[in-house]
Amino acid sequence: MTELSTRKRDWWLLAIRGIAAILFGLAAFVWPGLTLELLVLLFAIYVLVDGILSVASFLRRPAQPLSMLAGGVVSIAAGVIAILFPGLAALSVVILVAAWAILVGVAEIALTFRLHERLTVELLWVLAGIVSIIFGIVLIVFPAAGTLALIWFIGAYALFVGVLLVILGFSLRAATPSAA
Numbered sequence: 001m002t003e004l005s006t007r008k009r010d011w012w013l014l015a016i017r018g019i020a021a022i023l024f025g026l027a028a029f030v031w032p033g034l035t036l037e038l039l040v041l042l043f044a045i046y047v048l049v050d051g052i053l054s055v056a057s058f059l060r061r062p063a064q065p066l067s068m069l070a071g072g073v074v075s076i077a078a079g080v081i082a083i084l085f086p087g088l089a090a091l092s093v094v095i096l097v098a099a100w101a102i103l104v105g106v107a108e109i110a111l112t113f114r115l116h117e118r119l120t121v122e123l124l125w126v127l128a129g130i131v132s133i134i135f136g137i138v139l140i141v142f143p144a145a146g147t148l149a150l151i152w153f154i155g156a157y158a159l160f161v162g163v164l165l166v167i168l169g170f171s172l173r174a175a176t177p178s179a180a
Contacts, residue, residue: 008172011169013056014168017165018161018164019166020050023162024043024045025162026155028158039151044079048080051077052072064111094150095140098135098140101136104132105128106129107129124171125168128165128168131160132157139153
């Protein structure tokens with residue numbers, strides 16, 4: 001069984017990751033007055049769900065590239081750190097989010113290059129990885145951005161990547177008639 005056919009069977013994991021990102025992004029826009037501590041908690045919940053689903057996908061098919069597991073472990077670690085230390089200064093939160101985004105972006109791009117069979121929707125995964133890396137770099141370059149701007153920026157990023165992951169998940173489902 002090829003990695004691509006495995007991805008097609010696990011389309012729903014990508015879709016759930018995308019839905020979690022969309023919900024997180026919407027929450028950031030609906031409640032922009034959230035305190036930074038609550039933003040940290042929302043971020044922690046989001047990356048924990050994302051990480052758990054990535055690790056679950058890897059465990060379902062251990063022959064997948066280790067980048068899938070690495071991205072999931074990084075997401076889980078970022079979530080646990082955010083939960084254990086919710087009172088971190090804004091700069092620490094920005095660095096945590098930036099590092100997570102860069103590492104997950106690199107993992108997503110690496111995973112795409114590992115696939116042997118090509119689909120046009122794989123470009124969406126590369127795009128999601130590039131957006132993650134750019135997002136992380138922007139946060140590092142402008143760490144003193146206001147809390148409201150940071151919340152909206154993170155929300156926009158989560159919405160964009162979430163939509164891409166949902167599209168990718170459903171595109172993979174549609175690419176095979178035997179998708180479960």
